[in-house]
Amino acid sequence: MRELSVVITVLNERENISPLVAAIRQALTGIDYEVIFVDDGSNDGTQNEIKANADEHIKLVELRKNYGQSTAMTAGIDHAEGEYIALLDGDLQNDPSDIPFMLQKLKDEDWDVVAGNRANRKDGMFLRKIPSKIANSIIRRMTGVYIKDYGCTLKIFKREIAEDLGIYGEMHRFIPVLAKLQGANITQVDVKHHARQFGHSKYGLNRTFKVMADLITMVFFRKYIQKPMHLFGTMGFISLALGILINAYLLILKILGHDIGGKPLLILGLIFLLGGIQLITIGIIAEINVRTYFEGTNRKTYQVRRIFNGQAETVGHS
Numbered sequence: 001m002r003e004l005s006v007v008i009t010v011l012n013e014r015e016n017i018s019p020l021v022a023a024i025r026q027a028l029t030g031i032d033y034e035v036i037f038v039d040d041g042s043n044d045g046t047q048n049e050i051k052a053n054a055d056e057h058i059k060l061v062e063l064r065k066n067y068g069q070s071t072a073m074t075a076g077i078d079h080a081e082g083e084y085i086a087l088l089d090g091d092l093q094n095d096p097s098d099i100p101f102m103l104q105k106l107k108d109e110d111w112d113v114v115a116g117n118r119a120n121r122k123d124g125m126f127l128r129k130i131p132s133k134i135a136n137s138i139i140r141r142m143t144g145v146y147i148k149d150y151g152c153t154l155k156i157f158k159r160e161i162a163e164d165l166g167i168y169g170e171m172h173r174f175i176p177v178l179a180k181l182q183g184a185n186i187t188q189v190d191v192k193h194h195a196r197q198f199g200h201s202k203y204g205l206n207r208t209f210k211v212m213a214d215l216i217t218m219v220f221f222r223k224y225i226q227k228p229m230h231l232f233g234t235m236g237f238i239s240l241a242l243g244i245l246i247n248a249y250l251l252i253l254k255i256l257g258h259d260i261g262g263k264p265l266l267i268l269g270l271i272f273l274l275g276g277i278q279l280i281t282i283g284i285i286a287e288i289n290v291r292t293y294f295e296g297t298n299r300k301t302y303q304v305r306r307i308f309n310g311q312a313e314t315v316g317h318s
Contacts, residue, residue, distance in 0.1 A: 003032040004103060005082030009072035010050075010090035011040045016197070017049040020092055021058070027096035031103070033057060037090070038076040041066030051308055060308035070172040075304065077162050085162040087155050087175075094154040095192040102156045102189060112161045112184035115147055115176055116154035116191035139174070142219050147176045147188055154191055157184075174218045181225065228290060232283030240276025243269050 006024065010017070017037075024035055037050045039062045050060045061079050063072060077085060084103060088094050094116070102114045136150050150173050157165075157179070165178045176186055224231040246269030250260045260266055 002034050002082045004028070004034070004084050004086060004099075005080035006033060006035045006086045006088055006096075006099070007038065007073060007076030007080060008035065008088050008090045009038045009040055009069050009076060010042060010046055011066065011069075011072075012042045012044045012046060013090045014042070014044045014046045014049045016090060016092050017046060018053055019197075020090060020096075021053040023092075024096045025057075027099060031100065034059060034080070034082060036061060036076045036079055038072040039063060040069065040072040047308075054308065054310060056310050058310070061304055062306050062308070063304060068170065070167045070170055073172055074165075074167050077165070077167075079307065080159075080162070083159055085157050085159055087153050087157075089153040091196055093194050093196055094152075095194065098154060098189075098191040099156065102154075102191075105187070105189065106156050106158070109187070110185075111187050112158050112182075113176065113179050113186040114156045115149070115186060115188040116152040117147075117149040117188045118152050118193040119190040121193050135173075139177075139215060139218075142215060143174075143177045143180075145177045145180045145186075147186065149188070150174070150176065152191065152193075170214050171218070174214065177218050226290060228286035229283040232279045232286060236276045236279030236281075236283060238276070239272045239279060243271070243273030243276055246272060 006028075008020070021035070034057050036059045039047050039050070039060060041063060047060060047062055050058065054060070059079065061075055063075060067075075073087060084106065086099055086103070088096065088099070098116065102116070105111065106114045136148065139150050140146050153172075155175065161179055161182060161184050164182055165175060167175065167178065171178065179186060220228075220231070246265060250263065250266055250269060254260050
């Protein structure tokens with residue numbers, strides 16, 4: 001087993017590959033490492049550039065199509081052999097020279113995760129920094145996991161934590177929360193950040209809406225993933241109780257001779273009553289699904305086209 005696996009997801013980063021590989025080789029001298037490039041459907045020759053720069057330390061996992069960064073990260077982690085696993089961006093904005101210090105801190109102080117914090121970001125103020133600060137603040141408050149920079153890809157994990165992250169959809173931004181769900185001890189350190197030299201950023205303002213949608217999911221995971229009945233059951237019983245009270249009140253009015261047929265309150269009472277029953281039922285179904293989830297199979301969410309390891313290439317499988 002190698003000491004360190006560096007997982008790098010790439011999408012149309014051909015111009016960045018050669019300088020990135022050179023920087024990694026220089027930074028990781030003296031460490032038994034491997035670099036796993038996961039190509040997430042590039043069409044600019046990124047795969048050929050990786051092969052051209054490959055040596056015994058470099059592996060290429062080429063996905064059949066563009067699955068997204070979260071799934072690509074999962075593929076890289078699944079194919080990693082290191083005792084420790086680092087995540088690194090492929091656009092040269094993260095600096096590989098930060099990895100040895102982070103790795104040593106993780107080992108010396110027995111952290112499960114060491115996360116990077118881009119203390120001096122080199123992104124555009126309006127399009128990147130301000131939305132990121134707002135998103136980070138909201139995530140911290142809603143999840144209770146106080147990491148300064150959720151958007152920094154550079155992180156190092158103990159292998160057992162990385163393997164059980166369960167990253168899918170667009171959940172890579174919430175990796176610290178996913179790790180915390182496992183009881184991981186997390187610290188953060190300031191890391192260097194560089195302006196992009198080649199290629200184009202894959203992020204846009206539309207990503208904000210995806211982050212907010214995923215945040216709701218993460219809040220659910222953080223608080224109710226093992227006890228969904230506590231959420232749906234509580235709401236259901238409140239709704240059911242309101243429905244019973246309203247309908248009991250209307251029943252008394254009916255007994256006293258009042259006409260309740262045209263009252264909007266009757267419809268509201270029925271909505272609360274039926275809604276409560278539905279929410280409780282959803283809670284029971286969610287509990288069953290949670291049990292299935294934790295006892296489920298190891299089925300992957302991606303398919304690999306081929307794996308290139310040094311000079312050898314093998315056909316991938318799902």
